Amino acid sequence: MSAALAEDVPTRLFQRAVALEQAGRGGESCAILERLRSLPAPPAGFHALEARVMARMGRHQQAEEAASAALEQGAEAAPLLALRAQARLAQGNLTGGLDDAAQLVMAQPGDGPAQALLGDALLRAERFDEAIFLHGRLFQQAPEDPNAILRLARSFLRAGRHAPAEELLALAEQRLPNVASVAALRAQNQLLAGNAARAEALAEAALARGQVDASVHSVLAHALATQQRMAEAGRHFIAAARLAPHDEYHAHLAASVLGTETSRATPGYVASLFDGYAANFDDQLIGLGYRVPGLVRQAVEAWLPGAPAEGGVLDLGCGTGLVAVALMGLDLPAPVGVDLSPGMLRQAAAKGLYATLCQTDIITHMQACPEPQRLIIAADVFCYLGDLAPLVHCLGMHVMPGGALVFSVEQGAEATPWHLQPSGRYCHGRAPLQHLLAEAGFGRVTMQETPLRQEAGQDIPGLFVVAMH
Amino acid sequence: MPAVALSRGIQALAAGRPAESLPLLRAAMQAPEQAELAALNLALACMALGEFGEARPLLLRTHASLPGLGESAFRLGVIAGQAGQPAQAAEWFTQALRRQPGHALALVGLGSLAENRGDFAAAEGFFARAALLTPEEPELAFAQARIAVAQGQAERARRHACSCLNRRPMHVAAARLLAGVLADEAALAALPKADADSPAWVLVSACMLLRAGAEEAALAALHLAEALGEPNADLTREINALLARLGRAPLPGEAAPESASAVLQRSTALWQRHEFAAMVALLRAGLAQYGPVPGMAMNLALALNAQGQHAEALAAAETAVAEADNKVVALVNRLAIMPYHPQAGRAEALLAAARAIDAALPPMPAPCPATPRRPGRLRLGVLSGGLGTHPVGWLTLAGLEHLPAEDFALTVYSLKPRPDTLNSRFRRRADAWHEVGALDDSALAARIAADDLDVLLDMGGFGEGGRPLALRGKPCRKLVKWVGSQFSTTGLAHMDAMLTDRWETPPGFERFYTERLLRLPDGYVCYTPPPYAPPVGLLPALANGHVTFGCFNNLAKLTDAVLQAWAMLLRRLPQARLVLQTHAFADAETLALTARRLAAQGLPMARLTLLSGCPHPEFLANYARIDIALDPFPYSGGLTVCEALWMGVPVVALASDSFAGRHALSHLSNAGLPQWVATDLHGYLQRAEAAAADLPALAQLRAGLRDQVRASPLVDGPRFGRNLATALRSII
Incomplete structure (x- = not known):
């Protein structure tokens, strides 16, 4: 921005932006703020103003940067720390958000909102006991405050302590009888506690009260699905998708119920699905007889003697890192893990077995990946992709001669390339898959029919594939 | 001292x-x-403040008293142009040139008038002559840009618009024009600019964002432009107009002088906030200033009607019809007023008024023959802006929800987003949902046509936001009118049918309708009671010792004849009370006006309670104060009758012959209470008195009325869904 602006113009711009914020219309000042930001010396108070406006607009990164700039300039710390904490948490920067929230509480020890913010940050960081302690204290101070009730309830819920969560959520529902999300949360708590029938009843009651909302239909759908009442569940997935048309998670499940052909599960669906599972994933899969990591180890042990001496290992859809655990002790470099779910990646990082972890879609990663790999593993990932052709061809170009692609798919009809099942996962036919791998340059392919895991007491049939270049 | 005052006055004006x-x-x-x-300078000052009414006599005076000057004539031409009087404007501009052949702006004025007529050659001639006199005049550059656009010469338009903006950075209209001939922001960046930091380019960028539908970003840019530049009335008006469109109040500050279009925009904002008295005052002032501007007359008609001033409202509507170039819009406005009018609200008059709309429509090619319908589910569409907690929503949701999904694929074309619980239920049922309010008529028709519908239900009619005229090209196989300003026939040749029932349109009433009448076996609507409706309480008369009548209808429906009838009733029942509740009473001036009307019609004000609108649960809870509801006429209550019945309050009604006048008859009959509907005023009063005289019967009725309604077809969704399905299948 040149210095051609008349001297009083920056002041006028700032005053206009302040007036808009005071009128509750800070969003209308975006263009003014952008112009002021470009000045070599914006007016005093600009950064704090920008932080507030950006926070209200949900532009978290800009809010964080502006808050940091304002703090550096010595602006009043408390509101900016609160704002920056929220912005950092919203961007998934749990450490930074916690730091700010903790500083805020130290600066204002008796301040309820500051303590609530710290409690929320602790909850996001899965430090449940501390979150429960803080939110519990706030609840004791204001037992009638619905927000305090809900915060404590959520803390118990996330900690897996469903009985106290239920008591609090029942209380919250009394205080807020017309808020659909409260009803949905209460039903979800029951579902997580293993009481699908109770969750169903709570959700149905909410709908009968006129709380027609995507969240209520969603939890009802999951409760019905848990009870293997798939047709009924499908109707509610469809309702949820119609009520929240931009929600990829429900859109995918609705499509799977309707039999609508989609070529892949969207990244949004996969991330939502696995973020919800992350904390208990390993235990649940082990409980369900998950065999794929063991099969991967067996296959890699057989392949290793003839494998190339150089090259990396790529674990696509690494999840919580079960494959890396399975490969421990083998003569291979630490793998690079790729997954969409931040929750899953935190679990994987905790295992300390990966060289790098990338939160991205596997197709995006492969398109950007320059180097051929010695070994690429995709365990239980292709069930979220229908049309495998683009990815398999890409993988074919990224496995070095003598290298291997090891993956599993759920097995579909022999001649059908792919099919979206009511479960929301895709299955693939053996013959088209064999043909595709050959086209992609994989000369030696072995396919083993094997159950991948159990679901509702039934084996999920699958193909375990080792394809070598 | 006058000489000093003159000098200082001219300086202030120039500054x-x-x-x-x-x-x-x-x-x-x-x-x-x-x-x-x-006097001449005072006239110029008045014009700068938009006070054309004050300026005009001064200009007429100085035109006579200063024969050597052409300025007065030029300014009178500007006023005439603003008032939509082009012939007079041309005459004044010509007179200005006779006195001052070098009056460049008079030439620009004549050029603009020629341009408006489409005579671009003449316009260019005037502008060329002006250019010889004042080549640097920004308005001239702007005029030349407009001509270039009309002639499809984008490059020349860009050059002239830039020239204007380089000299007059805050020229909103030039910025808008330039935005229309630039491909993208890169093209804007590439333009030659005298000052790259000028607010002009921010203004152009804002206009480009507006054209792209990015209203929030455009608003932010407009704020930036205004803050960067000198104070500018046009820009302030532009910002306030956009704020009004976004449903936000204008920023506090000095009111900017307004053009006629700005008055119209502000009146629309007042309508949306139910500030009818302020709206009437604004429009009356605007009409005094600018003359009989049709848009102002139409809006005034709506505001007066909302206040229950039916005669004045119809007169304003008729003025608009007489003055409007676009008769269709004015005729639609008149039809929307007429059902409320005690005389004009009869079926025959409404039919004639509706037919006049169809007759005034420009000719249209016949639609292409319909292709054979695809096998499978009946493809049903709904076009409405009322799919939420709105009368349309409450009266149609149950029917649409209970149309079997396996037989009916439902596509909704929503004209207005309504994020509420009822809207969620519509969305849940809809196989596809499209927000189409921003589309113009041809885009809307194309959008509908793309879905190959069997039947489209128009649930908006000629009401606010309704778009029946967009459907002239028959973008579907069958068009059916249902609910949503359904007060009479539409009169439209392209409307195939109307969903009705035997009470709304008994045999013989076909003569009042241009549509085929599809009579549903029960009522034509199915009411969805709100889940938050309070329980029915005891009859208040038992505790009060007197009967309380009530009417919770729209104030527009309370004609003088209704007030006189109620006055008669209260004279016959000296202990009885009357409670009126309506949102319009939140406007203090409207409340005061109504109180004066009530008193003038002989109502005993000491026995009246006037309640303004409140949140819906509370609104319903106020039925606990009412023993007997009184329905207005000729425009009957619709949703209001259903709500009264659900709250245990029977309704005394008087049926007339229009669709609007028979809503209560339909709902009461459907709920098993046909005996509460009279056919004349004597019967109406007698029914009310008889009910008030038998409190035990009234109490018993009240105690069981919700259950009675619950068991009736009025709220039987599955039954209505089956009937609706049968009716829809019958017309394809």
């Missing part, structure tokens, strides 16, 4: 402070030797 100049120039007019010059 852009017209308000400051007014007292100075008025003082200067006291001195005879400079009175005329002061």
Whole structure:
């Protein structure tokens, strides 16, 4: 921005932006703020103003940067720390958000909102006991405050302590009888506690009260699905998708119920699905007889003697890192893990077995990946992709001669390339898959029919594939 | 001293402070030797403040008293142009040139008038002559840009628009024009600019964002432009117009002088906030200033009607019809007023008025023959802006929800987003949902046509936001009118049928309708009671010792004849009370006006309670104060009747012959209470008195009325869904 602006113009711009914020219309000042930001010396108070406006607009990164700039300039710390904490948490920067929230509480020890913010940050960081302690204290101070009730309830819920969560959520529902999300949360708590029938009843009651909302239909759908009442569940997935048309998670499940052909599960669906599972994933899969990591180890042990001496290992859809655990002790470099779910990646990082972890879609990663790999593993990932052709061809170009692609798919009809099942996962036919791998340059392919895991007491049939270049 | 006052007044005016100049120039007019010059400058100051009504007599005076000057004539031409009187404007501009052949702006004015007529050759001629006199005049560059656009010469338009903006950075219209001939922001960046930091380019960028539908970003850019530049009334109006469109109040500050279109925009904003008295005052002032501008007359008709001033409302609507170039819009406005009018609200008059709309429509090619319908589910569409907690929503949701999904694929074309619980239920049922309010008529028709519908239900009619005229090209196989300003026939040749029932349109009533009448076996609507409706309480008369009548209808429905009837009733029942509740009473002036009307019609004000609108649960809870509801006429209550019945309050009604006049008859009959509907005023009063005289019967009725309604077809969704399905299948 040149210095051609008349001297009083920056002041006028700032005053206009302040007036808009005071009128509750800070969003209308975006263009003014952008112009002021470009000045070599914006007016005093600009950064704090920008932080507030950006926070209200949900532009978290800009809010964080502006808050940091304002703090550096010595602006009043408390509101900016609160704002920056929220912005950092919203961007998934749990450490930074916690730091700010903790500083805020130290600066204002008796301040309820500051303590609530710290409690929320602790909850996001899965430090449940501390979150429960803080939110519990706030609840004791204001037992009638619905927000305090809900915060404590959520803390118990996330900690897996469903009985106290239920008591609090029942209380919250009394205080807020017309808020659909409260009803949905209460039903979800029951579902997580293993009481699908109770969750169903709570959700149905909410709908009968006129709380027609995507969240209520969603939890009802999951409760019905848990009870293997798939047709009924499908109707509610469809309702949820119609009520929240931009929600990829429900859109995918609705499509799977309707039999609508989609070529892949969207990244949004996969991330939502696995973020919800992350904390208990390993235990649940082990409980369900998950065999794929063991099969991967067996296959890699057989392949290793003839494998190339150089090259990396790529674990696509690494999840919580079960494959890396399975490969421990083998003569291979630490793998690079790729997954969409931040929750899953935190679990994987905790295992300390990966060289790098990338939160991205596997197709995006492969398109950007320059180097051929010695070994690429995709365990239980292709069930979220229908049309495998683009990815398999890409993988074919990224496995070095003598290298291997090891993956599993759920097995579909022999001649059908792919099919979206009511479960929301895709299955693939053996013959088209064999043909595709050959086209992609994989000369030696072995396919083993094997159950991948159990679901509702039934084996999920699958193909375990080792394809070598 | 007058001489000093004149000098200072002219200085203030030249410096852009017209308000400051007014007292100075008025003082200067006291001195005879400079009175005329002061008068002329005072006129210019008044015009700068938008006070054309004050300016005009001054200009007429100075036109006579200053024969050597053409300025007065030029300004009178501007006023005439603003008032939509092009012939008069041309005459004044010509007179200005006779006196001052070098008056460049008069030439620009004549050029603009020629341009408006489409005579671009003549327009260019005038502009060329003006260019010889004042080649640097920004308005001239703007005019030349407009001509270039009309002639499809984008490059020339860009050049002239830039020239204008380089000299007059805050020229909103030039910025808008330039935005229309630039491909993208890169093209804007590439333009030659005298000052790259000028607010002009921010203004152009804002206009480009507006064209792209990015209203929030455009608003932010407009704020930036205004803050960067000099104070500018046009830009302030532009910002306030956009704020009004976004449903936000204008920023506090000095009111900017307004053009006729700005008055119209502000009146629309007042309508949306139910500030009818302010709306009436604004429009009356606007009409005094600018003359009989049709849009102002139409909006005035709506505001007066909302206040229950039916005669004045119809008169304003008729003025609009007489003055409007676009008769269709004015005729639609008149039809929307007529059902409320005690005389004009009869079926025959409404039919004639509706037919007049169809007759005024421009000719249209016949639609292409319909292709054979695809096998499978009946493809049903709904077009409405009321799919939420709105009368349309409450009366149609149950029917649409209970149309079997396996047989009916439902596509919704929503004209207005309504994020509420009822809207969620519509969305849940819809196989596809499209927000189409921003589409113009041809885009809307194309959008509908793309879905290959079997039947489209128009659930908006000629009401606010309704778009029945967009459907002229028959973008579907069958068009059916249902609910949503369904007060009469539409009169439209392209509307195939209307969903009705045997009470709304008994045999023989076909003569009042241009549509085929599809009579549903029960009522034509199915009511969805709100889940938050309070329980029915005891009859209040038992505790009060007197009967309380009530009417919770729209104030527009309370004609003088209704008020007289109620006055008669309260005279016959000296202990009875009357409670009126309506949202319009939140406007203090409307409340005061209504109180005066009530008193003038003989109502005993000491026995009346006037309640303003409140949140819906509370609104319903106020039925606990009412023993007997009184329905207005000729425009009957619709949703209001259903709500009264659900709250245990029977309704005394008087049926007339229009669709609007028979809503209560339909709902009461459907709920098993046909005996509460009279056919004349005597019967109406007698029914009310008889009910008030038998409190035990009234109490018993009240105690069981919700259950009675619950068991009736009025709220039987599955039954209505089956009937609706049968009716829809019958027309394809």
